Amino acid sequence: MVHLTLGCATRPFASLPLAEACQRIAAAGYRDVALFASQGRVPVRGDSTSEQVRAVRQTVQDAGLHPSMLLARTNLDLGLDAAIADYRRLIANAAALGARWLLELGIGQPEQYDDYITLLRTVSPDAARAGIGISMKPHGGVTLTVDDLIRICHEVDHPAFGISYDPGNIIYYTEGERRPEPDAARVAPLVTTAIIKDCIVRDDTPDVMITPGEGWVDFRAVLGGLVSGDFAGPLYLETVGGKTVEEIDANVRRTRPFVLDILATL
Numbered sequence: 001m002v003h004l005t006l007g008c009a010t011r012p013f014a015s016l017p018l019a020e021a022c023q024r025i026a027a028a029g030y031r032d033v034a035l036f037a038s039q040g041r042v043p044v045r046g047d048s049t050s051e052q053v054r055a056v057r058q059t060v061q062d063a064g065l066h067p068s069m070l071l072a073r074t075n076l077d078l079g080l081d082a083a084i085a086d087y088r089r090l091i092a093n094a095a096a097l098g099a100r101w102l103l104e105l106g107i108g109q110p111e112q113y114d115d116y117i118t119l120l121r122t123v124s125p126d127a128a129r130a131g132i133g134i135s136m137k138p139h140g141g142v143t144l145t146v147d148d149l150i151r152i153c154h155e156v157d158h159p160a161f162g163i164s165y166d167p168g169n170i171i172y173y174t175e176g177e178r179r180p181e182p183d184a185a186r187v188a189p190l191v192t193t194a195i196i197k198d199c200i201v202r203d204d205t206p207d208v209m210i211t212p213g214e215g216w217v218d219f220r221a222v223l224g225g226l227v228s229g230d231f232a233g234p235l236y237l238e239t240v241g242g243k244t245v246e247e248i249d250a251n252v253r254r255t256r257p258f259v260l261d262i263l264a265t266l
Contacts (some may be wrong), residue, residue, distance in 0.1 A: 004234060005032070006032075006232030007069065010033060010035055010037075012242075013038075013245070015039065018039075025252065029253070031064070032069070034068070035056070035067055035099075036071045040073050043056045044056050048087075048088035055095055067123070068101060069099060069103055069193070070097060071102075076107065085118055088123060095130040095187075100115050100132060101215055102133070102134045104164075105139040105143070120161060133192050133193075134161045135192045136152065136162070140169075145170075149258075150163075163192065164192065164193040165184065165194040171206060171216055171217065172208050175206055176201040178205060184222045184224075184225025185228050185229050186225075188226045188227075188228065191226060193234055194226060194233070196255065197238045198216070200214070212258060213242045214241065220265075237255050237259070
């Protein structure tokens with residue numbers, strides 16, 4: 001039996017106030033939460049004040065959760081120096097929040113690639129000193145494929161920087177041309193966090209707003225590959241299906257035993 005921390009992102013409840021989203025996640029049995037956008041805004045950013053960070057931390061803790069992951073953003077449109085300064089403030093705010101991980105999404109503009117690598121190389125030591133890891137997921141653009149993720153990881157070349165394996169996004173951004181199962185074991189030594197997200201392609205249109213187990217991802221193969229490469233977690237549920245809050249709530253609840261049952265057999 002493999003014991004990995006399984007948290008939940010706020011994304012399924014993005015339309016709700018943060019406090020209600022956290023309460024629902026806690027009621028579903030999760031204890032760790034990844035803070036994504038709530039009602040259109042990530043609650044802690046580089047420009048958040050210390051008072052705002054404390055308020056968010058208290059809101060999360062009041063629900064009985066630990067805010068262990070925070071969605072990151074690289075503001076390279078500001079220019080490299082300003083973007084580095086903003087990311088350093090983000091790291092400080094993430095540490096004050098109590099986060100262990102920043103979830104990095106890459107960039108969509110190829111012309112910013114060199115600056116992106118420079119930024120990550122520059123701030124990774126700051127993250128390490130703050131006790132934070134930066135974990136980059138596949139998200140199209142320069143992080144389209146597993147090989148892209150591996151290349152960036154080697155170019156940044158710092159122990160605080162690693163990969164967040166998101167199997168649904170591998171299918172989504174390649175429109176079904178790539179699958180996540182074959183590469184899981186190969187990339188596992190560089191993986192520091194993983195996302196529980198499914199995907200299906202209908203009429204050439206990929207969709208990740210489905211509940212894990214209902215799409216193309218073979219989670220037993222993905223998780224087995226990661227674990228075989230000594231991946232030690234954590235995992236975060238990011239998306240489920242459902243149109244109403246009640247449907248989403250039910251799917252968030254039932255995904256937890258779905259994942260834990262798979263881990264119990266590895």
